Amino acid sequence: MQYLIQLLISGLAIGAIYGLIAMAFAVIYKSTGLVNFAQGEMTMIVAYVAWTISTTISGNIFVVAFGAIVAAVLLGLVIERVVMRPMLGEPVFSTVMVTIGLAVILRSSINFIWDAYPHALDLGVGRDVVRVGSIGVRTGQIAVITTLLLLLVGIWAFFRYSKFGVAMRAVAADDRTALLMGISAPRVHGFAWAASSAIAGIAGVFFALSYDLSPVMFQLGLKAFPATILGGLDAVLGSGLGGLLIGITENLAGGYVGSGMKEVAGFLMIIVVLMIRPFGIFGERDIERV
Amino acid sequence: MPGATYLRGLTGLPPIMTASPSVSPTIDPTESARESLLEFRNVRIVYDNAIEAIRDVSIAVPASGIVALLGSNGAGKSTLLKAMSGILHTEEGELENGSISFRGESVHHLAPDELVRRGIVQVPEGRRVFPALTIDENLQMGGYTKSAAETRQQREKVFGMFPRLYERRDQIAGYMSGGEQQMLAIGRALMTGPALLALDEPSLGLAPLIIDRIYEVIAKLRDEMKLTVLLVEQNAQRALDICDYAYILETGRVVLDGTARKLSANEDVQEFYLGVSGSGRKSMRDVKHYKRRKRWLS
Numbered sequence: 001m002q003y004l005i006q007l008l009i010s011g012l013a014i015g016a017i018y019g020l021i022a023m024a025f026a027v028i029y030k031s032t033g034l035v036n037f038a039q040g041e042m043t044m045i046v047a048y049v050a051w052t053i054s055t056t057i058s059g060n061i062f063v064v065a066f067g068a069i070v071a072a073v074l075l076g077l078v079i080e081r082v083v084m085r086p087m088l089g090e091p092v093f094s095t096v097m098v099t100i101g102l103a104v105i106l107r108s109s110i111n112f113i114w115d116a117y118p119h120a121l122d123l124g125v126g127r128d129v130v131r132v133g134s135i136g137v138r139t140g141q142i143a144v145i146t147t148l149l150l151l152l153v154g155i156w157a158f159f160r161y162s163k164f165g166v167a168m169r170a171v172a173a174d175d176r177t178a179l180l181m182g183i184s185a186p187r188v189h190g191f192a193w194a195a196s197s198a199i200a201g202i203a204g205v206f207f208a209l210s211y212d213l214s215p216v217m218f219q220l221g222l223k224a225f226p227a228t229i230l231g232g233l234d235a236v237l238g239s240g241l242g243g244l245l246i247g248i249t250e251n252l253a254g255g256y257v258g259s260g261m262k263e264v265a266g267f268l269m270i271i272v273v274l275m276i277r278p279f280g281i282f283g284e285r286d287i288e289r290v
Numbered sequence: 291m292p293g294a295t296y297l298r299g300l301t302g303l304p305p306i307m308t309a310s311p312s313v314s315p316t317i318d319p320t321e322s323a324r325e326s327l328l329e330f331r332n333v334r335i336v337y338d339n340a341i342e343a344i345r346d347v348s349i350a351v352p353a354s355g356i357v358a359l360l361g362s363n364g365a366g367k368s369t370l371l372k373a374m375s376g377i378l379h380t381e382e383g384e385l386e387n388g389s390i391s392f393r394g395e396s397v398h399h400l401a402p403d404e405l406v407r408r409g410i411v412q413v414p415e416g417r418r419v420f421p422a423l424t425i426d427e428n429l430q431m432g433g434y435t436k437s438a439a440e441t442r443q444q445r446e447k448v449f450g451m452f453p454r455l456y457e458r459r460d461q462i463a464g465y466m467s468g469g470e471q472q473m474l475a476i477g478r479a480l481m482t483g484p485a486l487l488a489l490d491e492p493s494l495g496l497a498p499l500i501i502d503r504i505y506e507v508i509a510k511l512r513d514e515m516k517l518t519v520l521l522v523e524q525n526a527q528r529a530l531d532i533c534d535y536a537y538i539l540e541t542g543r544v545v546l547d548g549t550a551r552k553l554s555a556n557e558d559v560q561e562f563y564l565g566v567s568g569s570g571r572k573s574m575r576d577v578k579h580y581k582r583r584k585r586w587l588s
Contacts, residue, residue, distance in 0.1 A: 089380055163430060170420045170431045177418040179377050182406030182435035182482060284422060 005135055007255040008248060013141035013210070015247015016148040020203035021224035022231060022239035023155065024196040029233045031168040031192035033092060037099045038079075039200055040221015041106035046072045046201030047208040047217060048114055051121045061123045068205050069198050076197025080190045088186070103218070110215045121208035144206040151199065152240045159236065168192060172234070223250075226270045232283020242281065245269070326350040326391075327518050328374065328410070328486055333388035335369055335542075337381065343369045345542045346388070351486065356512055356519040358529040358550075360563060361539035367522045370539075371412050371488050374520075376402040392486070407435050409485035415494065415522075417475040421464030425455055428463050428474055432481025440483065448477040451510070469500035476507060480515075487511060488520040493528060501525075505532055526563035530554050538563070 021043055028036045036042075050068035057063065083102055087095045110116075126140030159165040171178045171188045179185055207220060224243060231242025246266040254262030273281060328351040335344035344366045351357045359367045372378050373385055376398070390398040392410060400408075420428050429448060433441035449456040452473045458466070463474055472492060479487055489508065493501040505528060511517045523529035530536060530550045538546040538559070546559065553559050 089382075163434065166423065166427050166430055167434060169423060169427075173420045173422055174418055176377060176380055177414055177420070178431070179380070179402040180375055180406075180412055180414055180418075181431050181478065182403040183431065184401070184403050 002134055003255070007251045009135065009137055009141065011248035011251030012145055012244055013138075013247070014251065015227075015244040016144045017203045017207050017220065017243070018224040018227045018246050019148050019240040019243020020144075020151070020206075021200050021220055022227035022243045023151065023236050024200035024203070025224065025228040026231070026233060026236040026239040027155075027196040027199065028192055029172075029228075030236060031172045032084075032189050033172060034084075034095055034099065035233070036196070037096065037221070038103035038106055039196070039224070040218040041103045042072075042075060042079075042197050043200040043204035043207075043220055044110065044213075044215075044217040045075060045106055045204075046197070047121070047204030047213055048110060050201075050205045051119055051208065051213050052114075054121060054123060059123055061125055064123060065205070068201055072198040072201030073194045075201075076193035076195070077190055079197070080193035084189065084193065085186060088189075103221075107215070107218050116215050118212045118214040120212050121205070123209065126206075126209040138210065140206065140210045144203075144210075147202060147206070148240055148243075151202075152237055155236050164188075164191070223266065226266045228280075230270050230273055230280060232280025234284055235280060235282040238280060238282025325352050327353040327393060328520065329391050330370065330373075331389050331391070333370070333373065333390065334386045335366070335373055335378065335383055336386045337383045339384070343383065343542055344373075347539070347542070347544050348388075349537055349544065351518060351520050352535075353485075353518050354512070354516055355535070356508070356521055356533040358521045358523060358533035358536040359539060360523055360526045360529055360536055362524060364541075365539040366542040367539055368415055368490055369542075371414075371490050371520075371522060373398065374405075374410060374488060375412050376400055376405050403435060406482050406484075409483070410488075411479045411482045411484040411486070412488035412490060413472075413475045413479045413492065415490040417468070417471045419463040419466075419471050419474050419478070421462070423463055424460050425463050425466075425474055426459040428478050429455075429481050432478035436481070436483060441481065444481050444483055448480050451480075451507070452477055468496050469503065472496065472500075472504055473507070476504075476511075480511075484517065486518045486520060488522065490522045491524060492521070493523065493525050501528065508532060526559070530564075 021039060024043075025036060025039050028034055028039075046068055049071040050064050053067040054064050057067070079102065083098060084095070087098055126138065126143065128139050129136045130139060130142070131137075159169060167178070167183050168188050168191070170181070171183060171185050175185045178188075203220070203224075204217070207217065223246070227243040227246045228239040229242075230245060231238030231240070233239075246269065249265045249269050250262050253265035257265075277283070330347055330349040333344055333347045334342070336342050347366070347370065349357070349359070349370070359370065361367050369378075369383065372381070372383065374390060378384060385398050389396050392405075392408060397405060397408065397410070420431060423431070429445055430441065433444055436444065449459075454470060455474060455477055458470075463471065466474065476487075476489070476492075492504050492508070496504065508519060508521065509532060512519055521529055521533060530553060533550050535549055536547065536553050537544050538553070546553065546556070548556070554564070
């Protein structure tokens with residue numbers, strides 16, 4: 001029993017990281033209709049920037065957190081403005097190919113800006129163990145799960161109640177008509193990229209706190225992608241929960257079946273789920289009325 | 291005389307194709323600029339740098355009244371509206387020549403949101419409500435450029451005009467009937483607080499009874515809200531019944547224009563667009579080739 005609970009908790013913690021990145025995927029998909037294949041790479045870059053801040057400027061957790069979020073927002077804005085905006089109006093397929101190219105560029109930039117060795121992001125927090133009865137939980141794990149839940153609520157409220165959130169949904173549904181209503185689609189897209197980059201960046205920093213930084217960190221994106229497919233590409237909240245599901249599945253499979261299963265369990269799960277609900281568990285079926 | 295008009299068309303001068311050119315009020319730039327709320331002047335629009343969609347079209351929309359743009363599919367009516375709203379670039383279209391002015395200022399270089407702020411709005415073809423948003427959220431999007439207070443005020447007005455929208459305000463717009471969606475699309479456009487409202491084929495795909503309702507609303511917009519309406523229609527009968535002045539477009543040019551009364555009385559319009567002639571109703575297919583040409587060369 002204790003083994004199971006331990007597996008569940010660490011599954012939730014890693015699942016929360018997947019969930020955050022999956023939400024980042026969904027935010028971009030929901031407002032621009034694109035799958036951003038560079039999401040994992042953006043996560044990694046932000047984590048490296050956070051590490052650089054911690055080693056050069058200050059190791060204070062607030063300074064690092066603030067710096068990382070600012071860097072993430074800037075990264076998102078720059079990518080949107082320089083790479084994505086010229087692609088507006090081009091076929092979706094070519095635009096998605098551009099994000100794949102961007103992924104490769106960002107991935108290799110780690111090697112020439114930083115280096116290929118693993119680093120520990122040591123802020124002096126996150127690795128302490130809190131004991132509840134016989135079960136040990138790391139503070140970093142508690143923090144990331146809490147962050148995911150807070151962001152889930154925050155983003156739900158944003159899309160539901162704020163004018164800009166509703167505008168993002170409108171642009172996603174029909175960007176030309178949104179233009180006709182005076183909604184500036186480029187501004188909405190820029191905001192989506194910035195927000196998505198920040199959410200993914202938070203995930204990257206949490207990951208680096210508990211595990212280590214390394215140039216293969218971009219694979220987090222590959223793990224989070226099934227989470228967003230599972231939850232529904234257009235469902236930001238669903239993606240967050242999908243991340244938790246994938247994290248738990250992975251950990252249980254790894255713990256009970258064998259460590260080989262850990263890598264594939266998530267993908268097996270989405271194959272099964274997509275056979276039953278092709279638009280994801282929480283995804284919206286297109287409204288079609290004749 | 292026929293030869294001369296044809297040549298004038300070729301050299302880029304405004305073609306004068308009215309049945310009686312002597313009374314045509316269109317092409318007098320100095321005078322119309324002062325009176326018109328919206329004016330297209332010698333506009334030429336090209337798609338993909340290759341396809342000429344609009345050729346040398348001049349249209350004046352005077353304040354507070356209804357002007358109709360008639361013509362069949364592909365005549366370029368919607369293209370003109372896209373140019374008006376500044377969204378040509380989304381379809382690789384470009385205004386190559388001429389100008390569009392609103393309240394005497396040239397506006398064709400402005401971004402779509404700026405045009406909305408200045409008071410130009412259109413209800414796009416096929417209604418285009420945001421399907422996954424509720425009715426209230428759709429209206430809120432219409433008021434995107436306005437402050438919260440203005441939005442609230444305008445929403446009261448729209449709900450007053452369309453009580454049905456108020457009853458269903460929390461429902462998802464995609465599940466409404468076509469007529470209700472058209473009402474919502476009009477309401478959403480009104481939320482921008484426009485001076486000029488353009489409607490692109492408001493009767494498209496709707497039942498005759500619903501079309502009656504839509505046209506009642508359009509008349510109300512003119513009479514009660516004092517809006518200027520630019521009405522794009524294939525349904526010439528309906529449009530001529532309500533408009534003050536109409537232009538007929540064919541393959542990207544204005545081939546005929548005049549007051550609604552004059553056009554309704556025009557024998558060619560009756561034949562080609564209203565489907566009536568001396569021998570009863572008739573389809574375009576039955577019209578003799580030489581008669582079609584006649585309109586170009588008369």
